[in-house]
Amino acid sequence: MKAVVFDGTRAVSVQDVQDPEIEQPTDVIVRVTSSALCGTDLHMYDGRTGAQPGLVLGHEPLGVVEQAGPAVSAVSVGDRVVVPTHLYCGTCLHCSRGLSAACSRVRPGGFGAAYGYAGMGPYRGAQAELLRVPFADANCVPLPGEPGDANEDAFVMLADAFVTGWHATELAGVRPGSVVAVFGAGTIGLLAAHSAVLRGAAQVFVVDRIPERLEVARSYGAVPIDFRDGDPVEQIRARRRADRLPPGEDGMDGVDCGIDAVGFQAIDRSDSAHENPRQVIEDLTALVNPTGRIGIAGVYAARDHAPAPAGHEDGSLRVPWAALFDKGIHVGFGRTHDRRYTALLRDLILTGRAEPQRVVSHRAKLDEAPAFYRDFDRRANGIIKVVMKP
Structure with missing residues (x-):
């Protein structure tokens, strides 16, 4: 064959x-x-x-x-x-x-x-x-x-692809009325966004830099965020504020649920010619509201045979655990x-x-x-x- x-x-x-x-x-x-x-x-x-x-x-x-x-x-x-x-x-x-x-x-x-x-x-x-x-x-x-x-x-x-996208929404605890941010508009990210909409999310943002992918996100009812236009965390916060937050929710201009659909080969936003495996985790930690949830569906390899400067061959990463702890954010990992x-x-x-x-x-x-x-x-x-x- x-x-x-x-x-x-x-x-x-x-x-x-x-x-x-x-x-x-x-x-x-x-x-x-x-x-x-x-x-x-x-x-x-x-x-x-x-x-x-x-x-x-x-x-x-x-x-x-x-x-x-x-x-x-x-x-x-x-x-x-x-x-x-x-x-x-x-x-x-x-x-x-x-x-x-x-x-x-x-x-x-x-x-x-x-x-x-x-x-x-x-x-x-x-x-x-x-x-x-x-x-x-x-x-x-x-x-x-x-x-x-x-x-x-x-x-x-x-x-x-579809089951992994759905699994990402399970890991992130997406429920009816959730505000969701998906980082990565590859197939998994796009189908995570589609899954979030199917599950009744109030608003879904999708972050990427490739126009064709962002247009598919839009077709699924998500709000495309092009990180070439600036820090996606600040872009999403600005959109949330522009939509007028409910009374009493000042300062909660992040999201309830964040999804990492990129993994260890994430692009360094300060230098797009290189990778930064911490980029998406750091962005989501900053964006997700206190007591929110992060679902990590992007692959993190146990061994990386050609690690980026911010990565390690044994797959270890420096993660902002203190910020996650302080905000009470639940983090879900794992294969589908x-x-x-x-x-x-x-x-x-x-x-x-x-x-x-x-x-x-x-x-x-x-x-x-x-x-x-x-x-x-x-x-x-x-x-x-x-x-x-x-």
Whole structure:
């Protein structure tokens, strides 16, 4: 089969690799009909995570079951399924509590696993024609319709992007009436903003510098904030004051909920040619009102093989803990427990309430992956989300 293979820092190629096989009675083989390119893939592409050459990349697959092991009962050959990024067993202590991203059985010596991701188990990625899915009864989410139909681009967002955006709003405690600020208008940030609106937020701000992304934020009903125009914290505070705060809430011109959808490769606003992994955390600490909440969905790598000046190889950061403590801000972290949300969000798509497909800016053939990785890494040509068709 054809697959996108990591060759080294900022180098991928499309190669012929061995087809996957049924290895356990609980496996299925899925023929991939769509596979998305994620900002997380760029952490490996940029040589930041220790990925080794030969790794098949990708963790956002949608497809059709082509083979099924004898112990699989929840899905059958011919079923259309989306496969969440974080694979899990479904029965261990964490899985039984709904904490599927921390499964204790899928990665010996660790917890949690993912397709095509350095350090997250031996599982080949989904930017390929075929994908082996272990523990298929737990990991395959059945979908209606046929490959290539009107819901194809929306459904592939259920593998990672939409559920992670929704998870970010869970971490940040977004409720009806909340005022929310999302830093980062990549796919996760945009779908976090969309999720916040769906959850009844009173106002949502989205901070970025790329016009095409900010326009998608606007289309979701969010207020775009371009940090090239000045400090985004002060921009948001000024907008809040201009909208006239309720009586008795003078000084509460920040936000109730802040979301970090950027992670450790954040841009240094004082020098956009460089990174500052503390930038977003410091901005959110300044912006979120006392007793508010911050949800961190952006990736912070355990090891950074090419750290920025403000970062460290071991992933440690200086964080304004004293300010967070003084303001009583709750901070939520962590990978997405995908299966808490996939059926819920699938049904919001089916009723037309949710439209995650708006973030899809480009569609490509698998053979075009090297060029799209290059342009996506450079934030060039208006790329927001690429969906590849094997």
